[in-house]
Amino acid sequence: MPFSILAGHKAAIIFILVSAVLDIIAMGIVIPVLPKLIEEFAGSNARAGVINGAFVALWAAMQFLASPVIGSISDRYGRRPVLLLSTAGLAIDYVLMAVAPNLWWLALGRILAGVTSASFTTIYAYMADITAPENRARAYGLIGAAFSGGFVAGPLLGGVMGEISPRAPFWLAAALSGLAFLYGWLVLPESLPPERRMGFSWKRANPFGAFRMLARSRDLGVLAGVNFLLHFAHHVFSAVFVLYAGQRYGWSLWEVGILLSFVGALDAAVQGLLVGRVTKHYGDRRTMIIGLVFGALGIAAMGLAPNGWIFVLAMLPNALWGLAMPTLQALMTGLVSEREQGQLQGANMSVSSIAGVASPIFFGSVYALSVGEEAVIPFIGTAFLIAAAVLMAGAFLGAAPLGRPIRQAQVPPG
Secondary structure (H helix, E strand, O other): OOHHHHOOOHHHHHHHHHHHHHHHHHHHHHOOOHHHHHHHHHOOHHHHHHHHHHHHHHHHHHHHHHHHHHHHHHHHHOHHHHHHHHHHHHHHHHHHHHOOOOHHHHHHHHHHHHHHHOOHHHHHHHHHHHOOHHHHHHHHHHHHHHHHHHHHHHHHHHHHHHHHOOOHHHHHHHHHHHHHHHHHHHHOOOOOOHHHOOOOOHHHHOHHHHHHHHOOOHHHHHHHHHHHHHHHHHHHHHHHHHHHHHHHHOOOHHHHHHHHHHHHHHHHHHHHHHHHHHHHHHHHHHHHHHHHHHHHHHHHHHHHOOOHHHHHHOHHHHHHHHHHHHHHHHHHHOOOOHHHHHHHHHHHHHHHHHHHHHHHHHHHHHHHHOOOOOOOOOOOOHHHHHHHHHHHHHHHHHOOOOOOOOOOOOOOOO
């Protein structure tokens, strides 16, 4: 996607994309090895599924609490300090997990990661600061492509280093987060000038105040519901993917790392190359619905796949899921004022965090009940089929008629 949509802000967007790649590489590195490290402490694959789901939920719970606060802080003090503190915090978190002697230390690491990674909301707010509303779907597609590009390299590196030592990937992740902090410290410009900032208020910054913002209009409420269902379905991957792939298809960490890199490459291609073209022809809302429907079909095929090759082929339609998130974000940013973008992203993250709390526990439990000789649920791919149904429900909700975007909404008092 050309940088012409962001003319005049090339230095800022280059930093955002590079920082996003470094951060997601760091996160992706630990994906193949964290469940296995949990399994070492837990003692069984089924118990590891439950604990891994609980850890993802713990991470999401901290995002739920921290995201509105961080979003409002960035509306008040600017985006730059929030982004720098986040990358520094992630570096500390990975060091903590690298030396973790037990599950309690890993839990503490998940808490810290949940707080610091909540500033991903600030990346989207930053992009809203420097992008015209009609170009935001394309701009968010670039961010999504950068995130996905990070997942191409991250799981692959994690899989390779995990074969050497289960702790080595965490040290590399810490180094990359530290590099992102140094890079941002040197080159990141501020995107929110003082005259466009909004005073900080705990009334708006707490999660329930954020929900009041989403309840201001029916359109925001509908799109927030789509956001919830999208993230609820997506957490089937973080909760059970690694354990499922190893249990059903016998894949090693190296093979899982390659597969996750392939997923990242597909998603980067969809968000970086297709979002702008598809929205040009179909508009933001229809593109969002197309992405949700194809995502549901793909994830259902993954759950039904009788062998690894069909599972991999099912990732092709599933990759079109990447059309949904940038267009959903673009639709929502057009419904609030330019001064509320940080608060909106914090509210969005709170909604997705609720899904992130409930979904991993749910899918981890479904997986635990469907694996092993004494499985209560007879089909091991049940979690994927449920996720497909949830995603299809999001497509139906997203098809509800929406009002006209409010490009210059008034900021409410207080």
